[in-house]
Amino acid sequence: MSHAATMPPARQTLLDVRNLGISFATAAGRLQATRDVSFSVARGERIGVVGESGCGKTITGLSLLRLLPQTITTIDGRLDFDGVDLATCTPKQLRDIRGRRIGMIFQEPMSALDPVFTVGEQIAESLRAHRNIGKREARDRAIAALNAVGIAAPERRYDEYPHQLSGGMRQRVMIAGAMICSPQLLIADEPTTALDVTVQAQILELLRDLSEGSHMALLFITHDLGVVAETCTRMLTMYAGEIIEDAPVDLALEKPLHPYTSGLLRALPRLSARRSALPSIPGRVPPLTQMPQGCRFRPRCAYARAGCEAEQQMRAAPDGRRVRCWRFETLDLPGATA
Amino acid sequence: MGSHGALKVVGRRLLQAAPVIVLATFIVFALLKLLPGDVAVTLAGDNASEERIAEIRRVYGLDRPFLAQYGAWLWNALHFDLSRSLLSGEQVLTSILRCFPNTLLIVGMALTLALATGIPLGVAAATRPDSFIDRTVMAIASLGIAVPNFWLAMILVSVFALKWNLFPATGTTAFSKSPTDAIYHATLPALALAAGGMAEVARQVRGSLLDILSSQHVRTLHAKGLSPQIILWKHGLKNVGVNLLTVTSLLANRMLAATVVVEAVFAIPGMGNLIVHAAIQRDFPVVQGVVLAMVIVVILVNLIADLLCAVVDPRVGR
Ligand SMILES: Nc1ncnc2c1ncn2[C@@H]1O[C@H](COP(=O)(O)OP(=O)(O)OP(=O)(O)O)[C@@H](O)[C@H]1O
Ligand code: SF4
Ligand SMILES: [Mg+2]
Numbered sequence: 344m345s346h347a348a349t350m351p352p353a354r355q356t357l358l359d360v361r362n363l364g365i366s367f368a369t370a371a372g373r374l375q376a377t378r379d380v381s382f383s384v385a386r387g388e389r390i391g392v393v394g395e396s397g398c399g400k401t402i403t404g405l406s407l408l409r410l411l412p413q414t415i416t417t418i419d420g421r422l423d424f425d426g427v428d429l430a431t432c433t434p435k436q437l438r439d440i441r442g443r444r445i446g447m448i449f450q451e452p453m454s455a456l457d458p459v460f461t462v463g464e465q466i467a468e469s470l471r472a473h474r475n476i477g478k479r480e481a482r483d484r485a486i487a488a489l490n491a492v493g494i495a496a497p498e499r500r501y502d503e504y505p506h507q508l509s510g511g512m513r514q515r516v517m518i519a520g521a522m523i524c525s526p527q528l529l530i531a532d533e534p535t536t537a538l539d540v541t542v543q544a545q546i547l548e549l550l551r552d553l554s555e556g557s558h559m560a561l562l563f564i565t566h567d568l569g570v571v572a573e574t575c576t577r578m579l580t581m582y583a584g585e586i587i588e589d590a591p592v593d594l595a596l597e598k599p600l601h602p603y604t605s606g607l608l609r610a611l612p613r614l615s616a617r618r619s620a621l622p623s624i625p626g627r628v629p630p631l632t633q634m635p636q637g638c639r640f641r642p643r644c645a646y647a648r649a650g651c652e653a654e655q656q657m658r659a660a661p662d663g664r665r666v667r668c669w670r671f672e673t674l675d676l677p678g679a680t681a
Numbered sequence: 682m683g684s685h686g687a688l689k690v691v692g693r694r695l696l697q698a699a700p701v702i703v704l705a706t707f708i709v710f711a712l713l714k715l716l717p718g719d720v721a722v723t724l725a726g727d728n729a730s731e732e733r734i735a736e737i738r739r740v741y742g743l744d745r746p747f748l749a750q751y752g753a754w755l756w757n758a759l760h761f762d763l764s765r766s767l768l769s770g771e772q773v774l775t776s777i778l779r780c781f782p783n784t785l786l787i788v789g790m791a792l793t794l795a796l797a798t799g800i801p802l803g804v805a806a807a808t809r810p811d812s813f814i815d816r817t818v819m820a821i822a823s824l825g826i827a828v829p830n831f832w833l834a835m836i837l838v839s840v841f842a843l844k845w846n847l848f849p850a851t852g853t854t855a856f857s858k859s860p861t862d863a864i865y866h867a868t869l870p871a872l873a874l875a876a877g878g879m880a881e882v883a884r885q886v887r888g889s890l891l892d893i894l895s896s897q898h899v900r901t902l903h904a905k906g907l908s909p910q911i912i913l914w915k916h917g918l919k920n921v922g923v924n925l926l927t928v929t930s931l932l933a934n935r936m937l938a939a940t941v942v943v944e945a946v947f948a949i950p951g952m953g954n955l956i957v958h959a960a961i962q963r964d965f966p967v968v969q970g971v972v973l974a975m976v977i978v979v980i981l982v983n984l985i986a987d988l989l990c991a992v993v994d995p996r997v998g999r
Contacts, residue, residue, distance in 0.1 A: 408903075408904055410900055410903055410904060412895075438906045438907075438908065439906065440906070441903065441904055441905065441906035442904060442905035442906030442907075443906055446904070447901075447904040449897065449900075449901065451897065454896070454897040454898060455897050455898055455900070455901045456898055456901065457898045457899075457901075457902070457916055457920070458898070458920075458994070458995075458996060459919050459920055459922070459993065459994050459995060459996075460916070460919070468905070468907065468911075469905040469906070469907070472905060472906050472907050472908070472911070473906060504995040504996070506995070506996050507995075517901075520901075520905065521904075521905075
């Protein structure tokens, strides 16, 4: 947990998300998938986003680059990235930020790469989309990027196709492509879930090194609290489309303020498999169409009292923490080390 | 694609070719023999005596057992001897070389037209799903697939040739003599063939492009900040390529078969006409020769398509 304590001295906000709400137009009407999501990312900060399957982690990440299906998605709120509102900026402004100032990598590196282009070409083309350079130079820089993410014989790998590489190598290629323009923020949506354990550890180390080396912020979406503990400086916990806790990783793990975070920690080191219930928390996540009134966690919360049926706002807590539970001061919840 | 992959594709296709050729020519031969009608009667002329007909049979070897006749034909064909037409006495190879360019021109033009119109229509539809353009394109495509090409051919003749006199109703000019005149003559027949092809291409391009554009790897391209143009024309089209090649080779084969009908409507002396007349008169060396030529052409078309697929998609042919 030594990395978790390294916070940049002067906190300079890079991304400020205010009241982000994402809804989808579906056959069954408008589905409000997230609401009142607010957080900020400082330069160089590494934030872990955790929560059970379906709580809105992926769509929150995708909404930052407006990658959700345009025709059915409505995004409310402000996504202030260094003075530009990502939610409302022009397509041209957005294209300029995508890939150059904000990079993104995904869970399945095989399906995230174009199968009919060489991996080198796919890295070089991001560079050429943003910098006015020739083919030769782009190739050289892409080979250097492959080298930087730990791929041996990069000159040869440049001309290979995704299907010729292993899963770990494909994810390295994705990272090389996302990093080639030295972005200020990298959004990584479960980048190691599809990989086996040793490769996972290597990729995590690579991401942390790259982030530390170039002072790049990281928004790390994962099911794995162990990964957050090792990689991140701050942790956002999401539940049923809301952020319910925001705290420095070491504090969140040691002394969670929200009953849900505490329940998650008791399921360490790994959250249970998708769609199955958490052993430490009874019940299931409510479907989007049947959100309970008041605190959304109430039906599953062991600490629920009269008063919890009121809608919960994010409340400021000591040490720069925030929590969506009115009782947090009176509760003494067990953490990961308890 | 490495040369290794290409060799594998060629080898596989050639291995498949031999049995297909034998089977196709054998079946056609057998059908000709099973159906009523006798070329010897035609050759003997009106009011010929039974003896005369029997003699002709003997002279042409038509009295030999069925398998012996087929065997003799196959043996000669293996030595590049397709024998002569029983009726005209012309070398079958000569007839084929005379007729094939006419058919090739029509099919080539039809295929070009189908691709040149079908691809843009499919792209236009796929990039604006459920829009007015999309629905119009799909309606046209359904129509194009539903309309039989002989019917379209007759409509084209009656409107553009007979009513407005814009194009000739029948006949051809050899491409070698006058390319422009040849193309002029081939335009209406090519249009008749192309309509269904255009519809098929538009539908396939739309369908596979829609899949590609909503795929995860295209999401990555957006995340990298590529322009919609590059995503569509560079990544979209190359990903559609394999599907497109498959459709194109299917179309080429289907159009070759459809020339039988279209050449009849436009009275074009191509392969279709050649085989139809020969079959009616049981002129089996000609029928066999045309079938053999067509099978070889189809095999070549598929081979080329396979090779191109392996170029477009690195996963093919390994
Ligand atoms: N295109 C869409 N149309 C309708 N609903 C959607 C769409 N995309 C996502 N959702 C819904 O939004 C909610 C959040 O989905 P999201 O993928 O962000 O969850 P997640 O936290 O990433 O889950 P996981 O851990 O399984 O990846 C889910 O209930 C999901 O069903
Ligand atoms: S508000 Fe009440 S129900 Fe909700 S988490 Fe806090 S104690 Fe539990
Ligand atoms: Mg997800």
